Amino acid sequence: MTPRDFGRLVAASIAAHRLRSGLTALGIAIGIAAVVLLTSLGAGLREFVLAEFSQFGTRIVAVNPGRTMTHGMPLGMFGSSRPITIEDALALEATPGVIGVVPYSGGNAEVEGQGRTRRTMVHGVGPAMPTVFRMEVQSGLFLPGGDPRNPRAFAVLGSKLRRELFGDAPVLGARVRVGSERYRVIGVLAPKGEMLGLDMDDGVFIPTARAQALFNRDGLMEIDVIYGEETPAHEVLAAVKRMMIARHGHEDFTLTTQEQMVEVMGNILNVLTFAVGALGGISLLVGAVGVLTIMTIAVRERAGEIGLFRALGASHGQILALFLAEAILLATAGGAAGLVLGAGGAALLHALVPGVPVETPWGYAALALVTACGVGILAGILPARRAARLDPVEALRAE
Amino acid sequence: MIELRGIERHFHVGDQEVHALDGVDLAIGAGDYVSVMGPSGSGKSTLLNVLGLLDRPTGGRYRLEGRDITTLDEQDQARTRRERIGFVFQAFHLVQYLTAAENVELPLVLGGMAVVERRARVTAALEELGLTARAAHRPEELSGGPRQRVAIARATVTHPAILLADEPTGNLDRRSTADVMGRLERLWRAGLTLIVVTHDPEIGDRARRRVRMVDGRVASDESNPAAGDPSPGIDPAAPFPA
Numbered sequence: 001m002t003p004r005d006f007g008r009l010v011a012a013s014i015a016a017h018r019l020r021s022g023l024t025a026l027g028i029a030i031g032i033a034a035v036v037l038l039t040s041l042g043a044g045l046r047e048f049v050l051a052e053f054s055q056f057g058t059r060i061v062a063v064n065p066g067r068t069m070t071h072g073m074p075l076g077m078f079g080s081s082r083p084i085t086i087e088d089a090l091a092l093e094a095t096p097g098v099i100g101v102v103p104y105s106g107g108n109a110e111v112e113g114q115g116r117t118r119r120t121m122v123h124g125v126g127p128a129m130p131t132v133f134r135m136e137v138q139s140g141l142f143l144p145g146g147d148p149r150n151p152r153a154f155a156v157l158g159s160k161l162r163r164e165l166f167g168d169a170p171v172l173g174a175r176v177r178v179g180s181e182r183y184r185v186i187g188v189l190a191p192k193g194e195m196l197g198l199d200m201d202d203g204v205f206i207p208t209a210r211a212q213a214l215f216n217r218d219g220l221m222e223i224d225v226i227y228g229e230e231t232p233a234h235e236v237l238a239a240v241k242r243m244m245i246a247r248h249g250h251e252d253f254t255l256t257t258q259e260q261m262v263e264v265m266g267n268i269l270n271v272l273t274f275a276v277g278a279l280g281g282i283s284l285l286v287g288a289v290g291v292l293t294i295m296t297i298a299v300r301e302r303a304g305e306i307g308l309f310r311a312l313g314a315s316h317g318q319i320l321a322l323f324l325a326e327a328i329l330l331a332t333a334g335g336a337a338g339l340v341l342g343a344g345g346a347a348l349l350h351a352l353v354p355g356v357p358v359e360t361p362w363g364y365a366a367l368a369l370v371t372a373c374g375v376g377i378l379a380g381i382l383p384a385r386r387a388a389r390l391d392p393v394e395a396l397r398a399e
Numbered sequence: 400m401i402e403l404r405g406i407e408r409h410f411h412v413g414d415q416e417v418h419a420l421d422g423v424d425l426a427i428g429a430g431d432y433v434s435v436m437g438p439s440g441s442g443k444s445t446l447l448n449v450l451g452l453l454d455r456p457t458g459g460r461y462r463l464e465g466r467d468i469t470t471l472d473e474q475d476q477a478r479t480r481r482e483r484i485g486f487v488f489q490a491f492h493l494v495q496y497l498t499a500a501e502n503v504e505l506p507l508v509l510g511g512m513a514v515v516e517r518r519a520r521v522t523a524a525l526e527e528l529g530l531t532a533r534a535a536h537r538p539e540e541l542s543g544g545p546r547q548r549v550a551i552a553r554a555t556v557t558h559p560a561i562l563l564a565d566e567p568t569g570n571l572d573r574r575s576t577a578d579v580m581g582r583l584e585r586l587w588r589a590g591l592t593l594i595v596v597t598h599d600p601e602i603g604d605r606a607r608r609r610v611r612m613v614d615g616r617v618a619s620d621e622s623n624p625a626a627g628d629p630s631p632g633i634d635p636a637a638p639f640p641a
């Protein structure tokens with residue numbers, strides 16, 4: 001048989017059994033559509049979360065007091081760890097590769113300005129804050145340098161806090177009260193938005209040492225170290241670790257790189273995408289069983305035709321090829337339709353509910369199509385073999 | 400051309416053994432016209448299926464055109480069937496989703512013949528069977544007689560040596576029966592070896608040679624040299640009933 005005749009014969013048979021062919025393809029289409037739609041949502045979620053995480057930059061190492069053990073219990077609870085101090089931060093700033101540090105201490109406190117008060121986040125930070133966390137000063141200046149152990153009472157407002165307290169009134173040079181102390185406002189930050197639910201714009205930034213005094217704390221909550229692009233993460237990590245151990249005598253702190261966090265997060269979300277894809281795969285499996293069932297019925301129903309083909313001189317191989325080709329063609333056509341359906345559904349969902357992050361992973365989509373073809377082969381091979389092995393005499397009698 | 404020696408075909412039904420063919424010796428020469436008659440269940444269809452390589456005998460030897468057929472593998476059997484043998488069935492067995500012309504073309508398609516050569520053969524076969532005007536019709540649009548003519552055209556389009564017909568008129572009325580038999584006999588006169596299974600003595604008696612089967616054996620085998628000439632009342636060139 002020439003390939004062209006073969007194709008025409010398969011096409012004629014598919015067209016002749018329209019309803020059955022349509023149902024077969026539909027089963028696969030639904031399966032593939034489910035895979036594509038679910039992985040689109042999964043990948044969209046991944047993109048969204050990673051973007052949230054990396055909006056403050058990824059070249060950051062966080063130093064926290066206490067050593068997180070495998071069980072997640074910090075050694076600090078037993079008093080054997082020393083607090084992290086501003087002196088530690090200064091030492092880290094001088095470490096090679098490091099281009100900035102932010103000693104952090106913070107908490108909730110009442111802030112008053114122009115007669116209005118608001119309970120808000122008070123961030124005790126250093127002058128490198130905007131560089132490290134990619135924040136922009138909208139007007140005025142950020143906290144100035146100088147001796148971090150004895151800083152001046154300056155404050156920088158988040159854009160939202162500024163609006164809440166001062167409305168449209170000029171704010172630079174104004175006085176605010178943070179806790180019990182008075183500060184002079186020297187700058188306002190540009191809006192940054194939320195990061196994982198925490199509104200960065202609703203807060204006030206004051207020097208670290210003053211925040212420590214306000215909340216009555218000896219140690220820092222965290223030191224954030226930013227390093228240059230040309231320095232590899234593991235080198236900085238090693239240098240920071242060496243320096244901290246040299247100062248504390250032993251490892252009573254925990255280092256976390258933003259890169260690690262993003263990577264771990266990314267991995268988790270990849271697994272999630274894969275999991276929802278697998279969930280869609282179940283419906284693909286159902287579709288495969290559909291192909292198997294319908295092809296098996298078709299072979300039984302078309303026994304007479306098969307017997308005739310054999311009588312006309314068709315070989316086992318030709319019968320096998322005809323039925324297998326039919327299954328593969330239907331499954332692949334269904335897969336293509338499912339791809340359009342799934343990607344279209346994802347796009348539609350995004351258009352209707354813009355908040356839903358959607359990202360069709362074309363790798364998965366291509367994989368789905370190949371899978372559909374494979375499903376056609378797997379689900380088609382058994383019925384096709386049965387067709388080829390049919391005893392022609394019996395088959396002819398069947399009609 | 401056909402030589403059967405002690406052909407047996409046994410079926411197992413439950414723990415019983417059915418001897419559908421029980422030692423058949425038969426020699427059929429090229430260009431013969433043989434009718435096979437006998438009671439129902441006597442093994443006529445089984446004999447035809449063995450002759451047509453649709454069924455393998457469980458014993459005995461079968462030589463076709465000098466070749467021992469029983470030892471051929473599946474591929475060679477399929478090719479022999481395609482090139483040397485034509486089948487006509489009682490139930491027509493036309494492919495419903497193909498037109499008359501496509502049905503006729505089918506064995507050539509399966510054999511991989513080039514399109515140009517195929518066209519010529521199909522056109523000639525359709526014309527020979529008076530089907531030119533029905534070429535584009537589907538089987539469901541044709542009545543019994545024309546359907547069987549399509550089946551005959553399909554069986555002969557490959558220019559086989561032997562035409563095997565199992566009750567070819569079993570589903571036809573009298574007029575169509577006469578027409579179809581006239582067609583088959585015309586092909587026989589053109590050189591085809593014709594073997595017709597029938598339970599209708601009127602049809603069986605038309606053959607030159609009449610084989611009678613009983614219980615899987617050849618019970619009688621008579622020749623009638625005068626038979627097979629065009630019968631009065633059947634004119635193959637006459638217009639066909641619709």
Ligand SMILES: Nc1ncnc2c1ncn2[C@@H]1O[C@H](COP(=O)(O)OP(=O)(O)O)[C@@H](O)[C@H]1O
Nearest residue numbers: 410412417419438439440441442443444445446
């Ligand atoms: N596939 C089969 N399985 C079991 N028995 C069969 C089979 N085919 C035919 N037979 C038996 O073989 C005998 C001959 O059948 P068959 O050749 O069809 O007879 P005929 O065509 O003369 O009516 C019958 O008894 C029938 O029941």
Ligand SMILES: [Mg+2]
Nearest residue numbers: 443444445565
């Ligand atoms: Mg019979």
